[in-house]
Each structure stands twice: as structure tokens, then as C-alpha cells.
Amino acid sequence: MGVEIHVEGLRKSFGRQVIWEDVSFTIPAGEISALLGPSGTGKSVFLKNLVGLLRPDRGHIYVGGGDVPRLRESDLYEMRRKFGVLFQDGALFGSMNVYDNIAFPLREHTRKGESEIRRIVLEKMEMVGLTGAEEKLPGEISGGMKKRAGLARALVLDPEVILADEPDSGLDPVRTSYLNQLFVDVNAELGATFLIVTHDIGTARVLPDNLGLLFRRSLVMFGPREMVLSSTHPAVSQFFNARRQGPIGMAEEKDLAEMENEGPPVTTMPAPIPPQLMPSDGSVRPAMRRPGEWLRAHRVKPPPGSFIDDQGRNWLTEWDSLTAGRQRPR
Numbered sequence: 001m002g003v004e005i006h007v008e009g010l011r012k013s014f015g016r017q018v019i020w021e022d023v024s025f026t027i028p029a030g031e032i033s034a035l036l037g038p039s040g041t042g043k044s045v046f047l048k049n050l051v052g053l054l055r056p057d058r059g060h061i062y063v064g065g066g067d068v069p070r071l072r073e074s075d076l077y078e079m080r081r082k083f084g085v086l087f088q089d090g091a092l093f094g095s096m097n098v099y100d101n102i103a104f105p106l107r108e109h110t111r112k113g114e115s116e117i118r119r120i121v122l123e124k125m126e127m128v129g130l131t132g133a134e135e136k137l138p139g140e141i142s143g144g145m146k147k148r149a150g151l152a153r154a155l156v157l158d159p160e161v162i163l164a165d166e167p168d169s170g171l172d173p174v175r176t177s178y179l180n181q182l183f184v185d186v187n188a189e190l191g192a193t194f195l196i197v198t199h200d201i202g203t204a205r206v207l208p209d210n211l212g213l214l215f216r217r218s219l220v221m222f223g224p225r226e227m228v229l230s231s232t233h234p235a236v237s238q239f240f241n242a243r244r245q246g247p248i249g250m251a252e253e254k255d256l257a258e259m260e261n262e263g264p265p266v267t268t269m270p271a272p273i274p275p276q277l278m279p280s281d282g283s284v285r286p287a288m289r290r291p292g293e294w295l296r297a298h299r300v301k302p303p304p305g306s307f308i309d310d311q312g313r314n315w316l317t318e319w320d321s322l323t324a325g326r327q328r329p330r
Contacts, residue, residue, distance in 0.1 A: 002030040002193030003064040003082065003160045005050065010059030012045060018217050019045055023059070025212065025222040031287040032187050032194040033222075034204050036239065037214030038248050043197040046214070047163050050195070051083050052076045064160070081109065084154030084192075086164040092138040092146055092153075098125075099134035102153045109157065124152040127189070128182060144175040148182065155186070162186075164196040168203055176200060180207045180277060187287070188279040201240055205229060206277050209287045213239060215248065226294040229273045230303065241271060272305035275315045283326045291315040 005027040012019045019042035027033050035043055048054040050061060052068050061068040066079055092101045099121060106117045125131055128148040138146060147167055154162055164183070168176040180203055187194055198204060204211055205225075212222035215235045221228055228236060238246025279285060291307045294300075307315040315322065 001160070001191045004029040004062075005161065005193065005195070006060075006062040008060040008062070010049070010061065011057045012042065012049060012054070013057055020214060020217045020219070023214075023219045025219055027193060027195055028210065028287070029193055030187075030191045031209040032183065032196070032207060033210040033212065034196045034198055034208035035212045035214065036198060036201075036204055038239070039199075041214040041217075043214060044165055047085075047165055047195070047197060050163065051080055051085065081157060082160045084157065084159035084162045086147070086150045086154050086162065086167055088166045088169045089146065092149055094138050097135050097137055098130065098141065098145075098149050101138070101149060102156060105153060106156050120156055121152075124155045127155070127186065128152045142175075143170050144178065147171065147175075147179055151182065151186070155190075158190075159192060161193045161195070164194070164198075166197055166199065168198055168200045173202070176203060181280060183207060184277045184285070185279050185281075188281075188283060188285045191286070201242065204240070205271075206274050209276075209289070215239075224289065224294045225276065226273060226289075226292070226300075226302075227298070230270050230295060230300050232270065237270065270303045272303050273307060275307055275309045284323050291319055 007026070008024050010023040011021040013021075023046075035046065037043055045054060049056050050063070050068065052071065055069050059069070063079060064082060066075065068076070068079065071079060092098075093104070096104070102121045102124060103117050106112055106120060112120075122131070122134075125134070128151050130145065130148055130152060133141060133145065133149075138149075141149070151164075151167075167179055167183075171179065183194060183196070184207065186192070194208075196203075196208065208225055210223060211225050211228035213220045213228070213236055220235050221231060221233060229240065231237065235247050237243075238248050275291065276288060278288070292302060295302050302316075309315065313322065
């Protein structure tokens with residue numbers, strides 16, 4: 001089962017350049033969360049702070065009770081075993097075949113025998129759909145297979161937290177869709193806490209339980225998927241509707257003159273909220289919320305056309321029949 005990550009008053013800078021300041025939020029245990037934001041807002045830097053590769057200027061990161069920036073080196077080493085990391089390009093060793101790449105953490109960090117290592121590696125390879133690719137080198141497999149091999153390697157130590165840094169980078173929309181489904185299935189099976197950094201709006205709209213947006217050196221918003229996707233906050237609305245008009249500029253935030261030249265802010269209805277991805281076996285993950293639950297609790301009307309899937313089913317009205325007998329035990 002995953003652990004909760006609580007971030008409090010985090011600030012990070014490089015010299016005079018402030019990346020973000022006073023960032024505070026909680027990533028719920030066992031849920032899938034996604035962090036988005038314009039380029040250069042420090043999303044990857046944030047992941048490095050979570051695992052102690054970088055230290056913040058101030059603030060706290062509590063993971064399973066320990067405050068990461070204040071851990072001794074030996075304790076930090078142990079804490080990192082709670083994490084599995086999927087890097088942008090898979091970060092596979094080019095001279096090793098897929099099997100040895102996935103086995104590497106087990107050989108480095110455990111005293112398991114080769115028979116036990118083989119059992120674990122083949123189990124994780126089957127989980128990510130790589131059975132039969134054991135002897136292939138990274139140069140002989142597709143980008144999507146590299147991502148899956150990287151995910152299998154991140155899973156072999158049974159981490160409580162899985163971090164994915166732009167996993168959809170370099171993938172076409174179809175492979176991205178398959179990878180998103182794989183994340184959902186792995187979360188359903190293992191219950192690990194996921195934090196996914198992405199630029200892909202399609203991924204953000206259907207995959208996570210929670211969404212966050214970094215902008216202007218701060219966390220603009222973080223919370224349940226329905227809260228963020230129904231928001232009319234200027235930066236959130238601009239980002240999720242991929243519009244030029246709004247506070248986000250080409251390189252960073254726009255200045256006052258640019259904003260005035262654009263005229264009054266455009267207020268548009270948020271795009272329809274799609275149904276959330278379900279596990280491949282049709283079950284319901286414990287972290288999944290009933291469609292419309294947050295909206296009803298906060299008296300927010302869903303955008304027209306929300307929660308209608310590609311088969312024309314309305315998840316607001318048909319949820320009970322769609323999920324009858326499919327709830328996973330908590």
C-alpha cells in the first residue's frame with residue numbers, strides 16, 4: 001500500500017532564480033496524482049526534491065513519517081527504497097538486455113539469489129506486457145517498450161511511491177493511452193501512491209484521481225480531478241483549454257502590458273469532464289470517486305456533456321449498473 005506525501009512551505013531556488021516558493025499540499029496515499037504546468041515551472045525539480053536528490057531552501061517533505069530534507073544520508077538511502085522512478089526516456093543501460101536492466105535494482109540493493117530475482121523480474125515483465133523481450137537490448141525495442149521496461153524496473157523493489165517524469169514524452173497518442181491504462185492497472189493491483197509529471201492534457205483529464213498545476217513559482221491548485229477540471233481560474237482554464245489568451249506566456253507568465261493588449265479575460269465554460277479510466281478488468285479502484293461526487297458536494301454544475309463515454313453511457317446516472325459487484329476491497 002502506498003504512503004501519504006505531505007509537502008509544507010517548500011521553496012527552491014538556483015542562485016537568484018526562484019523556481020517555486022511556499023508550496024504546500026498533500027498527495028493522498030494509494031491514489032494517482034498528476035502535476036502539470038508550463039515548461040520551466042520546476043516539475044522535474046520537484047520530483048528530485050521528493051527523493052532527496054536536491055534539497056529545498058526551506059520547507060518540509062514528509063514521506064512515511066520522515067522529513068526528507070532533514071534525513072541523515074543513511075536514513076535518506078533507506079527512504080529512497082520507498083520510491084520507484086520512471087524517467088522520461090526509460091533510462092535503460094544500453095549495454096544490458098531488458099532482463100538485466102530490470103534485475104539491476106535487485107542485484108544492487110538486495111541479497112536475493114538469482115532464482116528469486118528471476119521470479120520477480122519475470123513477474124514484473126508480465127505485469128507490464130513485456131513477456132518474451134528478456135534478451136532484447138534497449139536499442140532493439142520501441143519507445144513504448146522502453147517506458148514499460150523502465151516501469152518494470154521501478155516496480156521490482158515493491159515501492160510504496162511511484163514517480164513518473166513525463167512518461168508520455170516521445171510517445172504517440174495511442175501508446176500514451178496504453179501507458180495510462182497500465183498505470184491504472186498497476187495502481188489497482190499494488191495500491192502504490194503515484195505522482196505523474198506530464199504536459200499531456202489528455203492524460204491529465206482521464207488518468208489521475210488528483211491534479212495540480214504549477215505556475216508563477218507557486219502551486220496554483222491541487223485537488224480532486226473534478227475540482228480542477230471544472231475550475232474557471234484563469235491559468236487553470238487557459239492551460240487545460242490550450243489557449244493563448246490568459247496569464248501564461250510563451251516563456252513564462254505575461255506582463256501587465258501583454259494582458260491589457262489581449263483585452264478583457266475570456267470566460268469560457270470548462271470542457272466536458274470525461275469519465276475516469278478504469279482498470280482493464282472493469283473493477284473499481286478504492287481511490288476512484290463516484291462520478292460527480294465532488295461537484296455535487298460543492299454545488300458545482302458539471303460542464304455540458306460531462307461523464308459521457310465513447311459508448312454513449314452516462315456515468316453520472318449509470319454508475320451503479322456499470323460497477324455492480326466490481327468494487328475492489330480497501
